[in-house]
Amino acid sequence: MKRPTIADIARRAGVSKGAVSYALNGQPGVSEATRQRIIAIAQEIGFNPNSAARALSGATANAVGLALCRPARILGIEPFFMELISGVEGELSARSYALTLQVVADPDAEIAVYRRWWGERRVDGVFVCDLRVDDRRVPVLEELQLPAVVIGGPGHTGTLASVWADDAAALVETMEYLVALGHRRIARVGGLPGLLHTEIRGKAFVEAGERLGLEQSLTVPSDYTGEEGARATRRLLGAAGRPTAIIYDNDVMAIAGLAVAQEMGLAVPGDLSIVAWDDSALCQLTHPPLTALGRDIPAYGAHAARQLLAAIEGREIGAYQDETAHLTPRGSTAAPSPA
Amino acid sequence: MKRPTIADIARRAGVSKGAVSYALNGQPGVSEATRQRIIAIAQEIGFNPNSAARALSGATANAVGLALCRPARILGIEPFFMELISGVEGELSARSYALTLQVVADPDAEIAVYRRWWGERRVDGVFVCDLRVDDRRVPVLEELQLPAVVIGGPGHTGTLASVWADDAAALVETMEYLVALGHRRIARVGGLPGLLHTEIRGKAFVEAGERLGLEQSLTVPSDYTGEEGARATRRLLGAAGRPTAIIYDNDVMAIAGLAVAQEMGLAVPGDLSIVAWDDSALCQLTHPPLTALGRDIPAYGAHAARQLLAAIEGREIGAYQDETAHLTPRGSTAAPSPA
DNA sequence: CTGAAAGCGCTTACAG
DNA sequence: CTGAAAGCGCTTACAG
Numbered sequence: 062m063k064r065p066t067i068a069d070i071a072r073r074a075g076v077s078k079g080a081v082s083y084a085l086n087g088q089p090g091v092s093e094a095t096r097q098r099i100i101a102i103a104q105e106i107g108f109n110p111n112s113a114a115r116a117l118s119g120a121t122a123n124a125v126g127l128a129l130c131r132p133a134r135i136l137g138i139e140p141f142f143m144e145l146i147s148g149v150e151g152e153l154s155a156r157s158y159a160l161t162l163q164v165v166a167d168p169d170a171e172i173a174v175y176r177r178w179w180g181e182r183r184v185d186g187v188f189v190c191d192l193r194v195d196d197r198r199v200p201v202l203e204e205l206q207l208p209a210v211v212i213g214g215p216g217h218t219g220t221l222a223s224v225w226a227d228d229a230a231a232l233v234e235t236m237e238y239l240v241a242l243g244h245r246r247i248a249r250v251g252g253l254p255g256l257l258h259t260e261i262r263g264k265a266f267v268e269a270g271e272r273l274g275l276e277q278s279l280t281v282p283s284d285y286t287g288e289e290g291a292r293a294t295r296r297l298l299g300a301a302g303r304p305t306a307i308i309y310d311n312d313v314m315a316i317a318g319l320a321v322a323q324e325m326g327l328a329v330p331g332d333l334s335i336v337a338w339d340d341s342a343l344c345q346l347t348h349p350p351l352t353a354l355g356r357d358i359p360a361y362g363a364h365a366a367r368q369l370l371a372a373i374e375g376r377e378i379g380a381y382q383d384e385t386a387h388l389t390p391r392g393s394t395a396a397p398s399p400a
Numbered sequence: 401m402k403r404p405t406i407a408d409i410a411r412r413a414g415v416s417k418g419a420v421s422y423a424l425n426g427q428p429g430v431s432e433a434t435r436q437r438i439i440a441i442a443q444e445i446g447f448n449p450n451s452a453a454r455a456l457s458g459a460t461a462n463a464v465g466l467a468l469c470r471p472a473r474i475l476g477i478e479p480f481f482m483e484l485i486s487g488v489e490g491e492l493s494a495r496s497y498a499l500t501l502q503v504v505a506d507p508d509a510e511i512a513v514y515r516r517w518w519g520e521r522r523v524d525g526v527f528v529c530d531l532r533v534d535d536r537r538v539p540v541l542e543e544l545q546l547p548a549v550v551i552g553g554p555g556h557t558g559t560l561a562s563v564w565a566d567d568a569a570a571l572v573e574t575m576e577y578l579v580a581l582g583h584r585r586i587a588r589v590g591g592l593p594g595l596l597h598t599e600i601r602g603k604a605f606v607e608a609g610e611r612l613g614l615e616q617s618l619t620v621p622s623d624y625t626g627e628e629g630a631r632a633t634r635r636l637l638g639a640a641g642r643p644t645a646i647i648y649d650n651d652v653m654a655i656a657g658l659a660v661a662q663e664m665g666l667a668v669p670g671d672l673s674i675v676a677w678d679d680s681a682l683c684q685l686t687h688p689p690l691t692a693l694g695r696d697i698p699a700y701g702a703h704a705a706r707q708l709l710a711a712i713e714g715r716e717i718g719a720y721q722d723e724t725a726h727l728t729p730r731g732s733t734a735a736p737s738p739a
Numbered sequence: 740c741t742g743a744a745a746g747c748g749c750t751t752a753c754a755g
Numbered sequence: 756c757t758g759a760a761a762g763c764g765c766t767t768a769c770a771g
Contacts, residue, residue, distance in 0.1 A: 064519055066748055077758045082750055090751095092756060109519025113461065114748035116452035117763045124500070133486030133698045138681045140476035147472030150503040159500045159522060161463070164489040180403055180448025182764095183498060287685040313685065320687035342477045343682070346626040346652065348659035359472045405764055416742045421766060431740060453764035456747045521748095 065106045073106075074099050085110070116182065124159040125369055126184035128171045130191060135285055136164070138313055140341035141358060142190075145212070148362025149188070156370060158185075172201050179205045185373045188212055188365055189221070192257045208372035210365050214380055217257055222378040224365045228258050229265035231354050231386040232308070235336055236269045238388060239306045243396045244334065246277040248304035250293045250314050254282045262310065277304060283314055290314025294321040298333070305397035306334035312343050315351055319393065330395035340389055349392025356386040404445045412445075413438050424449070455521065463498040464708055465523035467510045469530060474624055475503070477652055479680035480697060481529075484551070487701025488527070495709060497524075511540050518544045524712045527551055527704055528560070531596045547711035549704050553719055556596055561717040563704045567597050568604035570693050570725040571647070574675055575608045577727060578645045582735045583673065585616040587643035589632045589653050593621045601649065616643060622653055629653025633660040637672070644736035645673035651682050654690055658732065669734035679728055688731025695725040 067081040074081065076095060083090040084099035091099070102108075116122045127146070129136060136142060146160070153160055161184055165171040175198070178184045185208065189198055192213030199219040202209045211218040214225035239247055249266050252259040263280055270278030281293040290309060294317065297304055309315035315337030322333050329335055329349060337344050340355025361383050371378045406420040413420065415434060422429040423438035430438070441447075455461045466485070468475060475481060485499070492499055500523055504510040514537070517523045524547065528537055531552030538558040541548045550557040553564030578586055588605050591598040602619055609617025620632040629648060633656065636643055648654035654676030661672050668674055668688060676683050679694020700722050710717045 064521065068748080078749080079751075079759080080757065083757095086750085088751090090756070095756085107515065107519065109516050111456070111748050112520040112522045113452045113455035114763090115750080117450070117456050117765085118748080118750040119763085122452065133483055134681060136486055137479035137483035137697075139482075143478075143482055144472055144476040146501065147475055147503050150501070154502060154504075159502065161498045162485065162489070162501045163493060163499065164486050176446065177448050180446065181451040182403065183451045287681050291685075313681075316682075317685045320685055320689075323687040342473060342626050342652075343655075346630075346656045346659055347686075348662040350659075358476075407764080417765080418743080418767075419741065422741095425766085427767090429740070434740085450764050453747090454766080456749085457764080457766040458747085 064111070065108045066111070067108075069106065070099060070102050070108060073102050121373075122182055122185050123157060124161050124184050125153065125366075125373075126161045126163065126174075126178050126187040127190070128163045128165050128174045128187070130165050130168060130171050133164070138287070139285065139311065140343065141311075141339060144341070144358035145190075145362040145365075148359030149366045150362075151359070152363045152366035152370070158370070168197060172198055175201060175205065175207065179207050186210070186369045188369065191253075192217060193255050194257050194260055196257075208369060210369040210372060212361075212365050213257055215382075218380065222368045222372050223380045224361060224368055224383055225380060226356060226361070226383045227385045228262050231338075231388075232262050232265045233269045235308060235354060235388055236266070236273060236275075238390070239308075239334065239336070239394070240273050240275070242306075242334070242394065244306045245275055246302065246304045247275055247306045247308065248277070248297045249280040250290055250297075250307060250309045250318065251280045251282045252310035253284050259310065266308075277302065279304070283310070285311050285313060287313050287317035290317035291321045294318040295325075298322065298325055298327065305332070306336070306394070308336045308338070310338050312337040312339045312341050312351065312353065315353075315393075316343060316347055319347055319351065328398075330393050331398045334394040334397070336388075336394060338386070340386075344391070347393075352391045352394040353389055354386040355389055356384050360384075403450070404447045405450070406447075408445065409438060409441050409447060412441050460712075461521055461524050462496060463500050463523050464492065464705075464712075465500045465502065465513075465517050465526040466529070467502045467504050467513050467526070469504050469507060469510050472503070477626070478624065478650070479682065480650075480678060483680070483697035484529075484701040484704075487698030488705045489701075490698070491702045491705035491709070497709070507536060511537055514540060514544065514546060518546050525549070525708045527708065530592075531556060532594050533596050533599055535596075547708065549708040549711060551700075551704050552596055554721075557719065561707045561711050562719045563700060563707055563722055564719060565695060565700070565722045566724045567601050570677075570727075571601050571604045572608045574647060574693060574727055575605070575612060575614075577729070578647075578673065578675070578733070579612050579614070581645075581673070581733065583645040584614055585641065585643040586614055586645045586647065587616070587636045588619040589629055589636075589646060589648045589657065590619045590621045591649035592623050598649065605647075616641060618643070622649070624650050624652060626652050626656035629656035630660045633657040634664075637661065637664055637666065644671075645675070645733070647675045647677070649677050651676040651678045651680050651690065651692065654692075655682060655686055658686055658690070667737075669732050670737045673733040673736070675727075675733060677725070679725075683730070686732075691728065691730045691733040693725040693727055695723050699723075 211223040340353035550562040679692035683690040
């Protein structure tokens with residue numbers, strides 16, 4: 062099957078190729094009557110502009126990139142990324158932008174991908190996930206002048222645009238809730254050290270612990286996997302003066318922690334309260350269902366996409382603060398049973 | 401920052417642009433010495449070929465497409481797709497192929513995306529997921545002559561290439577295992593009706609049930625979500641002569657079923673054995689951990705990618721049978737307790 | 740083995 | 756308001 066081109070349309074309409082281009086792109090330079098005639102012909106023959114030709118002349122690829130630096134196992138089990146992608150997609154496809162996805166092995170590979178995409182002119186901009194403190198990707202993207210939106214913050218984003226949420230506030234709200242229930246020994250199973258939001262949450266946890274006068278407020282670092290979440294939980298529950306509540310940095314670790322508690326014969330929430338960060342559907346599948354800190358991740362992705370499209374158009378943009386995660390109490394939290 | 405082009409390399413090497421192209425693409429037409437000199441210069445100045453220019457002349461986009469027709473919530477919670485994508489990516493990035501992802505609302509939108517991608521020449525080929533009986537996408541892709549690999553089967557793929565696994569055999573193995581444990585009333589919570597693999601599993605379930613002389617072998621249709629999985633489980637467990645074992649068409653529904661059983665005061669595996677299809681890490685996070693039918697999904701994706709690249713190169717390909725899922729017994733299955 | 744040139748399908752100044 | 760033409764950065768026959 063031969064693909065129709067603007068030359069075909071021009072021939073049938075009896076105009077020049079330039080006129081077809083103007084008509085189809087809503088540019089001035091053709092009469093309204095001609096425009097309508099051309100649009101009708103384009104529709105009739107099922108014309109779609111060749112994206113390569115368009116990119117080559119217009120200098121815009123009509124595609125944006127997302128490089129994910131997580132192993133397959135973690136990517137699969139983390140609902141976050143797919144939900145983010147869904148939200149991103151909604152905005153992009155409304156503007157006929159394509160999303161180019163690449164899974165990379167490490168930060169160096171990710172930077173290499175950005176350089177290649179830039180060199181190939183394959184994408185007009187990129188999303189940057191898993192922001193780190195002093196992230197090496199930021200200066201590279203600034204140097205390349207490749208439009209980018211950092212998903213994370215606040216701060217550490219250089220001159221790049223960003224979307225972020227106030228994790229510190231969400232964590233403090235959660236701790237106050239647990240304290241109000243009567244908890245005095247609260248632990249936290251943290252995400253990957255080095256990620257900015259892990260550091261922000263860790264700092265907020267320590268500060269709020271002091272302010273609230275907790276007897277204990279210990280963080281055990283982890284890596285978002287169920288195995289590590291289970292291991293961290295065993296370590297916390299095996300020690301003397303074990304916590305009566307644990308806050309997990311994602312839902313997968315919280316679910317693993319719940320299984321460990323049940324395995325050890327501890328009642329949830331009687332002996333141990335559990336709070337999950339990221340309130341995916343998983344949290345409602347357990348028994349008891351998990352109290353969780355959630356927010357609308359597809360909407361977060363949609364905001365990120367809007368920021369990126371604005372950046373590509375050269376509009377001045379900065380940091381967009383998304384909604385703060387809110388706590389949904391479910392069956393996994395309650396007052397601690399008297400010791 | 402100005403992107404280097406082959407013209408820059410040609411100037412510095414003192415050769416024509418054509419020679420640079422030949423040298424970089426491993427084509428004959430330049431001496432080995434010249435080739436090495438050109439490659440060295442390209443490396444030095446960080447050259448990457450403009451993908452649009454390449455696509456426009458070479459007629460290959462160096463990208464393949466994947467359209468996903470599932471709502472955000474299900475996409476997020478289903479580890480299958482991200483694992484598949486990870487595997488696909490491994491093959492693609494080794495060949496410098498990009499993956500273009502699009503989330504679509506329904507089959508019509510998906511078909512429209514294929515037509516648009518084809519017209520735009522944006523992708524060289526596509527993956528087709530969630531194959532249906534008499535799938536309308538198949539004839540469209542055949543008509544467009546857009547290289548495609550169907551992920552699913554066997555059969556119903558027209559002249560398109562495919563990768564598939566023998567779900568019927570896996571299901572029969574599972575039923576024989578449950579029967580050997582002493583189960584005589586086995587139920588199944590199925591996936592979306594209309595999907596080919598749902599139909600294949602349903603048919604195998606009925607046939608094996610008869611052959612094994614089960615007292616009961618009932619399938620309740622569902623939609624892969626936890627909510628529906630829970631509802632189906634309640635329905636099955638609330639009826640007289642309730643099953644002693646349930647096989648779920650995915651792990652999310654199995655986890656929801658486990659919670660329902662616990663909620664109803666049934667012991668798992670004492671009162672009810674549970675088997676999950678899709679052995680993601682989720683299955684090991686529950687208490688008890690779930691017996692599951694698993695296979696290497698990233699490898700499945702890698703095979704699909706190899707098939708698609710072969711199809712794009714015009715090589716004759718057919719249906720590739722991947723490994724059959726194998727059963728991993730865990731704590732959720734045992735002999736039924738005497739009634 | 741090498742160079743000059745046409746062409747892929749668009750967009751966009753530039754003349755009329 | 757419209758047409759003819761250059762140009763984006765490659766690839767690939769076609770001459771030498």
